[in-house]
Amino acid sequence: MSGGGDELKLLGMWASPFVLRVKLALSFKGLSYEYVEEDLKNKSDLLLRSNPVQKKVPVLIHNGKPVCESQVIVQYLDEVYSAAGPTFLPVDPYERAMARFWAAFIDDKFLASWLKAGRGKTAEEKAEGVKETFAAVETLEGAFKEISKGKPFFGGDCVGYLDIALGALVAWMHTAEVRHGIRLFDASRSPLLEKWVEHFNKLDEFVAVMPNIDRLVEHAKVREAEVAAAAANN
Numbered sequence: 001m002s003g004g005g006d007e008l009k010l011l012g013m014w015a016s017p018f019v020l021r022v023k024l025a026l027s028f029k030g031l032s033y034e035y036v037e038e039d040l041k042n043k044s045d046l047l048l049r050s051n052p053v054q055k056k057v058p059v060l061i062h063n064g065k066p067v068c069e070s071q072v073i074v075q076y077l078d079e080v081y082s083a084a085g086p087t088f089l090p091v092d093p094y095e096r097a098m099a100r101f102w103a104a105f106i107d108d109k110f111l112a113s114w115l116k117a118g119r120g121k122t123a124e125e126k127a128e129g130v131k132e133t134f135a136a137v138e139t140l141e142g143a144f145k146e147i148s149k150g151k152p153f154f155g156g157d158c159v160g161y162l163d164i165a166l167g168a169l170v171a172w173m174h175t176a177e178v179r180h181g182i183r184l185f186d187a188s189r190s191p192l193l194e195k196w197v198e199h200f201n202k203l204d205e206f207v208a209v210m211p212n213i214d215r216l217v218e219h220a221k222v223r224e225a226e227v228a229a230a231a232a233n234n
């Protein structure tokens with residue numbers, strides 16, 4: 001489905017999990033759009049004009065109007081294209097609130113701890129990050145059990161808001177596994193989430209937008225070297 005005469009443009013960067021979140025939402029809704037790859041070291045005027053506050057991707061431009069922040073964009077697409085594809089957010093207000101709560105947890109706790117594990121300034125900070133990441137995984141496992149009620153996805157039989165929020169990180173989880181042999185969702189710690197990844201990996205809509213893992217591995221090495229060089233200069 002196209003946007004019904006609507007013009008949808010996504011400003012992104014291929015390796016960004018936040019951009020992938022929006023690509024996933026567009027993919028599950030079956031919407032066609034124009035994709036513009038940004039060079040984050042030399043941002044386009046369009047990006048700077050569209051997101052003057054953060055100057056970050058993703059930005060979705062809908063009929064000339066920019067929407068920023070990946071989770072906000074996914075909610076926007078769900079509201080504007082409510083008739084297309086699955087409905088991401090639950091209908092029940094309490095369940096909607098819970099979905100938003102856990103989506104915030106995914107970014108503020110799980111992802112933040114994982115980044116600390118990779119980019120911590122000292123070995124202690126990194127070890128702390130690893131510990132916090134696995135604690136967040138266990139918490140998420142409990143949330144998945146409660147929310148999915150025995151179904152394959154957070155959204156039940158179909159993907160929902162939380163599947164997209166977390167699914168956008170799956171490619172980076174595979175990358176961490178290749179690089180460091182660390183499996184974030186494994187059978188011993190989080191058997192339900194391990195199964196969830198298995199189901200998510202098989203979805204055509206995910207396969208269609210998932211970045212190449214070898215390319216991500218190379219990108220991660222370069223990024224890590226840049227972050228280390230910047231830290232050494234400070």
Ligand SMILES: N[C@@H](CCC(=O)N[C@@H](CS)C(=O)NCC(=O)O)C(=O)O
Pocket residue numbers: 013016017018040055056057058068069070071
């Ligand atoms: N909270 C934002 C995070 C977006 C973000 O951090 N984007 C990065 C790419 S992964 C970016 O544009 N960085 C450019 C910069 O910081 O200058 C979201 O969910 O959209």
